[in-house]
Amino acid sequence: MEFVILNGEIIERNEAKIDVEDRGYQFGDGVYEVIRVYNGKMFTSKEHLERFEKSAGNIGISVPYSLGEMSSLLEQLILKNDIQLGTVYLQITRGISPRNHAFPHAETPTTMVAYTRQVERPVGNMKSGVKAILTEDIRWLRCDIKSLNLLGNLLAKQKAVEAGCFEAIQHRGETVTEGSSSNVFIVKDGTIFTHPADNLILNGITRKKLQEICSTHSIRLEERSFSIEELMHADEVLMSSTTAEIMPIIDIDGNKVNGGVPGEMSKKLQELFEAEIEIQCGQLVTTPGEI
Template sequence: MNDAAPIVYLNGSFVPLPDAKVSVLDRGFIFGDGVYELVPVYGREPFRLPHHLARLQRSLDGIGLANPHSNAQWEAIIRDLIARQPFADQGVYFQITRGAAKRDHTFPQGVPPTVFMMSNPLATPTREQVERGVAVVTAEDNRWHRCDLKTISLLGNVLMRQLAAERGAVETVMFRDGFLTEASASNVLVVIGGEIVVPPKDNLILPGITYDAAVEFAAEARVPVVTRPVPKAEALAADEMWLTSSTKEVLAVTTVDGTPFAGGRPGPVFRKVWDVFQKRKPHAVTA
């Protein structure tokens, strides 16, 4: 057991967590003005890092903030941080805000961004969650219309996750105007008649890196994938429903709003794709 304070990265330096300090005028604190990424790391090897860095660039472009680092620099910082942790499987979280400036909605000029990075032990699903599936609740999606940007302004998602927690569920699956969007911190895929059906990566969902991985692994498992809007009624009558995210990997939904879903156990298509996922992730460890 290592009791030393974790080492984190802040604006060019690696420091113990208690020494990482940011101004109260930081626009991340004042406005939630920033973007973030979370990269899963297996056996000290980041999974799909280029995909995460490409999405980071997309999020930065979406909020008009210059990328402070090249991809090679990001990778060097990330690998350095990984090497400084006492555990091998990690979730590397990093965020960039528009920096500290006098409070004014308009972008400040000439202010350096704040770059923060930390790494926590990777909390992948338990064996029981994989084998039995998990519970979700449903709600109308009331977030803004740029859910494709991975911004740190997460209040809408926070409230949705809290709703799930209060009802003993792991996620809230959301619908907007009668169509499936995603969950508070996961994408949602369904299986209908042997095909995986995924909502399109439009402005209403985060383009999940694990969603893409699951679609690729489905091809490897010879399961057809169709991308199209999923009406709520179809989603709730689907043969299978899965959550995907960097920490959940692929997880079957077996209870919806307190009622057993899809027979109350993970389906055969889930098993196939989960198996490929376990083989493809770096230094595969079985759950």
């Protein structure tokens, strides 16, 4: 039996019903989070829940639960569904109201749902590296909000999949922004570069963790945007996200990066990131080095 959270209650999945006029369904009028679970424990949940509250606040939705309440509910859900290795998905919408672009009155109750999924770590890809395509970033100008409206991201990802690739690296004109569901980094002469956390990218929690790791281990990381030209001439390229962790990109539009194999910096960051996971969640069973 699978359980989900609907508006603060843990119930059986097949009992959870959402109204057809929920604004999430009609307009994508809401925000979401995906949190990783290792050994039955959430990783960086505080950061994710804070971003959830901030994204909601940015579109005028006030989350009717404290961070502590949400965290405790999610922990119970993980336990009930017996998730050891997986993800928790959490979303909130502006609630149910007759379809109208303008917001419903402020007292309209929000709809919040959460569910879990069993998800393996993509260790094979992490070890071999993955291919990517380049595509124009056609999204709106508030990519810092983790909005349910993901059409631009979906179209980019689908293009990648159709080209037999793992990710689509998006660019606005000459400037590389981020992946369709990840942040992108280049390594040049020992320094890592990534787009600044402004309105053009989602400030990834994995990205933030990488920044912390780099600062602790005296690895040079600069938040500065880089061009397609710099991307194509980088020593290494990598992407980061909650589910893909630290993923080396070894081919872009058919051009090999670092001779088509993950570079030393990417491997080092993977190891340091795994060490962070193990501090919070305990020992990992499968690491890329083991397969």
